[in-house]
Amino acid sequence: MNAEEQTRAVVAEGYGGVDVLREVTVPVPEPGPGQVRIRVEAATVNPVDLATRSGALVEAGLMAARARTGLGWDVAGVVDRIGAGVRAFETGQRVIGLRDLLDVSLGAYAGHLVLDAGAVAPAPPGVDAVAAATLPLNGLTALQALNLLGLSAGDTLLVTGAAGAVGGFAVELAARRGLRVVAQAGATDEEFVRGAGAEWTVDRAAEDLATEVRRLVPGGVDAALDAAGSGVRAHAAVRTGGAHVTVVGGAVPLPLRGIRVHRQWISADGAALAELAALKLTLRVADVLPLERAAEAHRRVAEGGLRGRLVLVPSPGAA
Template identity: 80%
Template sequence: MITEKQMRAVVARGYGGPEALELVTIPLPEPGPGQIRIRVEAATVNPVDLATRSGALVEAGLMAARGYTGIGWDVAGVVDRLGSGVTAFAPGQRVIGLRDLLDVSLGAYSEYLALDAAAVAPAPPGVSAVAAATLPLNSLTALQALNLLDLAAGDTVLVTGAAGAVGGFAVELAARRGLRVLAQASAADEEFVRSLGAEWIVSRDASDLATDVRRLVPGGIDGALDTAGLGIRALAAVRTRGAYVTVVGGSAPLPLRGIRVHQQWISSDGAALAELAAMDLTLRVADILPLERAAEAHDRLAAGGIRGRLMLVPSEGP
């Protein structure tokens, strides 16, 4: 029996396949100074969650091994309690937030979560919590990567994996900045990617991506935002002294031909997230599952082919 000072959460007990996920009953988290406790209405299942659960991030040296690990980065919900010093939010307010710490015992797969107020933003108005929870990690990743590219309106940009969660936001945000977007996507996703603002499409299955890009943009693209981790294949499509940013760890190529090469690592940013929440971006939900079916969600995400995000809610329904 769960008491009023307890809650349910999903954690990874050790590392391994989806069977490593365990639904546990633990004490409610208390918000510290500068923090907010959120009653979770929805959490997003992202590829980083699978990498955390499997132990891949431990092997890569990105986090320390621990007996059990909190899972989940994206959260949407309602402010439940404020820590000392927090004045920008109020109890009962609908919010979204990003947990960007890897080595923690509690993540967004939970009924309550405490986050720094600086990582939280008002939820987009008129949007369900389930849809709003798809925004933080993926849109912030796209925004921060575009900022690293540092391109000007009228410049050309290649977005690989353009139909994915980060890629879709990257296409939409780039087009809104006045960039001319060349998107890598399958034929089945072409109509959707064009609706986000892509001017040109190159096939996801192209054997020579750079050649296909240069047929459309002679001399090469001004910048590449590589959400698919193609590395040198995407870099080859960039003009000399252009720019390249990858969001996939370990995929950054050498900076050939004077190209600026960056590996983008996500960081929480409540102010930027508030701006994104006000933009009426395209939010995609693939399916909604209760918290206790987190292992099933991981299986489905690992199998591939999902457009939009799988969402976890503390109880049945959105």
């Protein structure tokens, strides 16, 4: 394959509703030194893609406005070209990766994607590309957020949005570390969060989250991982001197009562991703759509209520 060959991609031309999404033909990207090119088999649709398309990230000062913006952070596929200096991967190898650069013209919604080798990891063994594509962004977000809290086995943790993509991984990873988890989730999701390792559950409809949590854990939990944007409601459930990490947009609570507060900003980490891939975590797929139905996927994500991620797959022969 040479640089003159073409690949199909879905991008945002301008910012706004799903009408700005365009299916385009672009040159197949070439990897530079330290990079690998992946033939995309699956790309996950995440809320950050909707925020990118709408222009919300431009308004927030997180990226510059551009005429054409690439979409898609998660990728699973096969390495088909290697840049100079890369020794960790070989052509034909199945991999997963994370694009954490916002200001790009081509993302994972494409037939091919180039990533730095440090953002790539071997795919989970025995897992198909569709399921594997759901791991990078949400799994790394949960892992990095947990690491910020500095908890030890036996400590207590509140996870809000525990049935969501980040929250589900957070519950599972926390339980594997020996943490005692209070999971905030809807009644219909209790079986899932219990299966992921939660010791207690709090109904997401509860009006007074802190009171409910403190009823289960007198004095408050050692930390909160806020994957639902609960803000001060989750913060109030934490004991004096505990820790709180926010993984979604919105204001970070003030460090009242000596509570350490953090906002977790995702960063690609191939080594950590390889560790996650080896853990055989629960990977949830809500549905699979062809790449050209990206607009439909964006509408469904915006409607909410999904359990697992929507995954886009390039059509055969699209590259």
